[in-house]
Amino acid sequence: MDFCRVLRGCRTDRRFSQLELALRAGTTQRHVSFVESGRSVPGRELVVRLAEALELPLRGRNELLLAAGYAPVYAESPLDGPVLAPVREAIGHILRGHLPYPAVVVDRDGQLVAVNSAFGVITEGAAAELLGPGANVYRLALHPDGLAPRILNLAEWARHILARLGQLAELRAELAGYVPELGSEDGMLGFAVPLRLRSSYGELRLMTTVTTFATAVDVTLAELKLEAFLPADAATAEALAAAAGDQAPGNM
Numbered sequence: 001m002d003f004c005r006v007l008r009g010c011r012t013d014r015r016f017s018q019l020e021l022a023l024r025a026g027t028t029q030r031h032v033s034f035v036e037s038g039r040s041v042p043g044r045e046l047v048v049r050l051a052e053a054l055e056l057p058l059r060g061r062n063e064l065l066l067a068a069g070y071a072p073v074y075a076e077s078p079l080d081g082p083v084l085a086p087v088r089e090a091i092g093h094i095l096r097g098h099l100p101y102p103a104v105v106v107d108r109d110g111q112l113v114a115v116n117s118a119f120g121v122i123t124e125g126a127a128a129e130l131l132g133p134g135a136n137v138y139r140l141a142l143h144p145d146g147l148a149p150r151i152l153n154l155a156e157w158a159r160h161i162l163a164r165l166g167q168l169a170e171l172r173a174e175l176a177g178y179v180p181e182l183g184s185e186d187g188m189l190g191f192a193v194p195l196r197l198r199s200s201y202g203e204l205r206l207m208t209t210v211t212t213f214a215t216a217v218d219v220t221l222a223e224l225k226l227e228a229f230l231p232a233d234a235a236t237a238e239a240l241a242a243a244a245g246d247q248a249p250g251n252m
Helices: 003-013 018-025 029-037 044-053 058-067 085-097 137-142 154-162 169-176 234-247
Strands: 103-106 112-115 195-199 202-212 225-231
Touching (some): 003 029, 003 058, 018 044, 029 044, 085 112, 137 169, 154 169, 202 234
Antiparallel strands (some): 103 112, 103 225, 202 225
């Protein structure tokens, strides 16, 4: 892999000038220019500083190091391995802590890693093959056999989903074929894009929050995202509480 090309591509993608990158990385514009042109071979420490200055995700920092001929710095541990056992326990606590509101954990590609018991309210009626570990949460959201038939503002919600798939071009192309085009009249979204979902408990109006492990130094952990669905009105909060009550062990 051509390190010069990779570094220049990362810099231009972030719209940094050579001077700005140099200042961020604690070096000179002349040195950055020499590195990008191949006239200077950067040391491992400088590559690490450049990757940090570019605010690359951990996977991207490893890839930049590999392109420069150095071993990766950040480990990539299997989620089901012993190293990340405390993470799995923490995820369980977090998911339970969001009850009675639905929450889901996904990996970098949107594959389902874990869900809480309230997530079933969202997935009512979805095809079995779109659910379960390893299923893709974005495909679940927009597939005709997933949530799409029950989403009352499908065009707006689809735009919100598709905007998050910039690096997943193949998946984005597939999902774009499932949804209606967004017209100009759909542009007024207010302060957030709600998910308006038809359910057996009435219409649910949900906002979402995304949480990451901000201090992660393991690639697998850094790429996990927890998405929680929060009620946007009192009626939705009451509906989710009622659903949780129905799912309680004594009521099953």
